[in-house]
Amino acid sequence: MGRMNLIPAPLGAQDTQAGSGFVVDAGTVVDAGPGTEGVARWLRQVLGDATGLPLDPGSGDDATGGTIRLRIDPEPASGARSDAGERVLGPEGYTLSAGSEGVRLRGGSAAGLFWGAQTLRQLLGPDAFRRAPLRPGARWTVPACAIEDSPRFSWRGMMLDVSRHFMPKDGVLRYLDLLAAHKLNVFHFHLTDDQGWRIEIKRYPRLTEVGAWRARTKWGHRASPLWDEKPHGGYYTQDDIREIVAYAAERHITVVPEIDVPGHSQAAIAAYPELGNADVIDTAALTVWDTWGVNPNVLAPAESSLRFYEGVLEEVLALFPSPFIHLGGDECPKEQWRKSAAAQAKIAELGLGDEDELQSWFIRHFDRWLAERGRRLVGWDEILEGGLAPGATVSSWRGYAGGVAAAEAGHDVVMCPEQQVYLNFREDGDEAEPMPIGWVRTLEDVYRFEPVPPQLSPEAAAHVLGTQANLWTEVTENQSRVDYQLFPRLAAFAEVAWSALPEPAARDFEEFSRRMTAHYARLDALGVQYRPPGGPLPAQRRPAPEGLTAADLGRPIEGPPPNV
Numbered sequence: 161m162g163r164m165n166l167i168p169a170p171l172g173a174q175d176t177q178a179g180s181g182f183v184v185d186a187g188t189v190v191d192a193g194p195g196t197e198g199v200a201r202w203l204r205q206v207l208g209d210a211t212g213l214p215l216d217p218g219s220g221d222d223a224t225g226g227t228i229r230l231r232i233d234p235e236p237a238s239g240a241r242s243d244a245g246e247r248v249l250g251p252e253g254y255t256l257s258a259g260s261e262g263v264r265l266r267g268g269s270a271a272g273l274f275w276g277a278q279t280l281r282q283l284l285g286p287d288a289f290r291r292a293p294l295r296p297g298a299r300w301t302v303p304a305c306a307i308e309d310s311p312r313f314s315w316r317g318m319m320l321d322v323s324r325h326f327m328p329k330d331g332v333l334r335y336l337d338l339l340a341a342h343k344l345n346v347f348h349f350h351l352t353d354d355q356g357w358r359i360e361i362k363r364y365p366r367l368t369e370v371g372a373w374r375a376r377t378k379w380g381h382r383a384s385p386l387w388d389e390k391p392h393g394g395y396y397t398q399d400d401i402r403e404i405v406a407y408a409a410e411r412h413i414t415v416v417p418e419i420d421v422p423g424h425s426q427a428a429i430a431a432y433p434e435l436g437n438a439d440v441i442d443t444a445a446l447t448v449w450d451t452w453g454v455n456p457n458v459l460a461p462a463e464s465s466l467r468f469y470e471g472v473l474e475e476v477l478a479l480f481p482s483p484f485i486h487l488g489g490d491e492c493p494k495e496q497w498r499k500s501a502a503a504q505a506k507i508a509e510l511g512l513g514d515e516d517e518l519q520s521w522f523i524r525h526f527d528r529w530l531a532e533r534g535r536r537l538v539g540w541d542e543i544l545e546g547g548l549a550p551g552a553t554v555s556s557w558r559g560y561a562g563g564v565a566a567a568e569a570g571h572d573v574v575m576c577p578e579q580q581v582y583l584n585f586r587e588d589g590d591e592a593e594p595m596p597i598g599w600v601r602t603l604e605d606v607y608r609f610e611p612v613p614p615q616l617s618p619e620a621a622a623h624v625l626g627t628q629a630n631l632w633t634e635v636t637e638n639q640s641r642v643d644y645q646l647f648p649r650l651a652a653f654a655e656v657a658w659s660a661l662p663e664p665a666a667r668d669f670e671e672f673s674r675r676m677t678a679h680y681a682r683l684d685a686l687g688v689q690y691r692p693p694g695g696p697l698p699a700q701r702r703p704a705p706e707g708l709t710a711a712d713l714g715r716p717i718e719g720p721p722p723n724v
Contacts, residue, residue, distance in 0.1 A: 187225025
């Protein structure tokens, strides 16, 4: 890719060496064809901020300094040819050509055009990622090139947990820009958990009045002896959510909300004690949980719980247009159900075999409820236990096995195995790593991750919608820590999700590392506090207090992760 150093790598790129390329200057205009207005507006905004150039709307006839021409292909059928003989890419595909007269950018849809605009930004150099021009009169050149590109997967996601540690709205908007810069198109928004409820539900105000706040927080992994005694919390108003969703849509990102049931629900039970198993424990004594791990306090498997969460989801569906709604379904201990006379009576009433089938009944109810409203349920791979709901999509997190079983059974799958793409896991085994969690997953490890396991039949492999990197925030208490855990590994993940890479052992990590040298400069321009290749900076470390080690604050797991 010569002078281009693009990440993720495009399907095809040719450095044409046709002169010195295209110079973007004060006379350059943006010629926006039908349907490209949103992309043109974004492009003029970000490049105008970085360059100080007007980039006025216009056509080639209006230009004194060349044209950036934006068009949408009218027939985005992958592999076809237009009447002019040009390749027609799929909806998210694009072609970009640059020469002395200007830039021509074609997308299979507005989304494809937007990904092409992201490539154009990279071609202009790292200073194109800044919010104001550094040097008035600087020369902005797009190298002469021809690029043809389209993604491997339609689901290229990142999950951010804002329950364990809340991220204010502006931080979420910043991350949407970072996802877009890496051509990631799904933002999985983990909004509820034991440690906090983060979305306003007008029908149930105590979910945020009570459930959004905890009195203190475990500092480090749950086995750590330390506490942060400050209260912690926050939530997004419904108008905040509308803004986040609209901001994402402008960047062709789908926001998939997660409302976790029937486990991971102590914050909701603390707000509304009748949701819990009150015949087993004193649910009125529960508070929002202040530590980490798998919590035994789960929803009561009752009709009243179903009605409550139908009310929650009616408001969620009004806020999120996503076809997918994530309902968790993971890590739901069954001990309270085993002891609960009401839960046992429900098992008998429904003719179920055990508590796993009772959870399946709970999830199946919402699978039907969502389907009746034109939506699709997504859940973590525990929803396979007790029988998978007919329309459910599986987020395979405990390894590949759940995704393989679901795909072979004809269900759609998003591959996100913790052993490979849990980016809250540490990037290095050195003791300087802050609060080390899990297995070591280096930049190279992530680059060699393969979302489609080889044992899948071709028919089953077609059910792999894509892949997702996940970040749980128990020990990432602020934006700088989130940056450190995600980057640079999210750049490697983005290439896995987008690019047509060879099988893992054949991937050229050295060549990727050379392109990362240019990409680090882009991340610097964006203000990303990534983990440097040489290890954490002094301010990025979390030294253990006297008498403790880094391992006491974290939970490092030694050796390679299992391939399960």
